[in-house]
Amino acid sequence: MRVAIVGATGAVGHELLRVLEKSTLKFDEVQLYASPRSAGSTLSFAGQDLTVRATPEGAIPADVILASAGGSISKERAPAWVAGGAVVIDNSSAFRLDPQVPLVVPEVNGEAALSHRGIIANPNCTTAIAAVAVAPLHRAFGVRRMIVSTYQATSGAGQKGMEELLTQTHMVLHGKEAGAEVFAHPIPFNVIPHIDTFGDNGYTREEMKVVWETRKILGDESLQISCTAVRIPTLRTHAEAITLELERPATPEQAREILRAAAGVEVRDDPAGKLYPMPLTATGKYDVEVGRIRASLVFGGGLDLFVAGDQLLKGAALNAVQIAEYLQQQGALRGRVTG
């Protein structure tokens, strides 16, 4: 059973290595791939230095490929990886809306992964985090309309996003003018309501991914969803304010009870004790923090909540490894462990 990580040197790739170290997935070998510029460098895995190789054009000799090298690499090469016999779990947006490709959050629709034809898509990070919190409420009360406002960390734009926050903050603190390369404007001491490109309807692609992908994951095309996605000057972990209009009225206490029993959720909801979801407390956690649960003042019987989830983990690396673990538990992976 051979696992390959394509994009191992990136922000998601680093987390894939850490998550795999702790994973219940059984495997004999991990192979690391990135761009040709990283070939020959090493990354540590379980106390060993593993050499990074240039991602080949054709097949990769692995049973499971965890891909996080961007949409164009996945689009161009995943068909050859599948033809070579691998199951590809792809972190990019390349295949997410393809009707032949399952889009999976294991706590929500794990069984969808079993219908794959070689490629399984990992959702957009903002979407995955929201889905973990909203799916149990949707099952219990039926979500009719959902309004999301996001507070997204700079690492959502990869390693270079984090570097821009750190270097530009240093510059501002030393009296220099901050520039902007990764983001549309200087990110220190700012919030930027612009993630990805704007579409004809005035929403960004990031915002529309939340709409399209949430519907696909929850299997409900009738869900009405609107999102405003905003980049903020944090390093890691996305937070989201979510308003839900429900078919069957829910009290905050009923919602807390449902969420306490839900997989992948940590209810963190004691405002009097200053306990609520925040990037600082959710970073590095596998569970998505959910709190500030209250009755909506706008939608009778509806709810307002605040969530924070480590987007490099549940929004990417962790979710991908959980999909592989699920497939292995179901006996649906080709590779057998020999070691």
Ligand SMILES: NC(=O)C1=CN([C@@H]2O[C@H](COP(=O)(O)OP(=O)(O)OC[C@H]3O[C@@H](n4cnc5c(N)ncnc54)[C@H](OP(=O)(O)O)[C@@H]3O)[C@@H](O)[C@H]2O)C=CC1
């Ligand atoms: N960051 C996030 O929060 C999330 C990211 N994703 C998705 O995961 C993917 C990776 O994102 P992220 O880790 O943030 O990005 P990074 O920019 O941090 O890393 C990109 C990785 O891709 C590799 N790469 C770049 N070009 C090539 C190439 N031509 N051939 C092979 N490998 C290449 C890089 O290698 P090298 O170091 O050699 O350049 C690096 O390992 C993207 O598709 C992104 O949309 C999904 C959910 C969340």
Ligand SMILES: N[C@@H](CC(=O)OP(=O)(O)O)C(=O)O
């Ligand atoms: N768009 C996310 C990260 C990301 O890479 O998303 P996607 O995988 O949908 O392109 C962010 O910037 O926070």
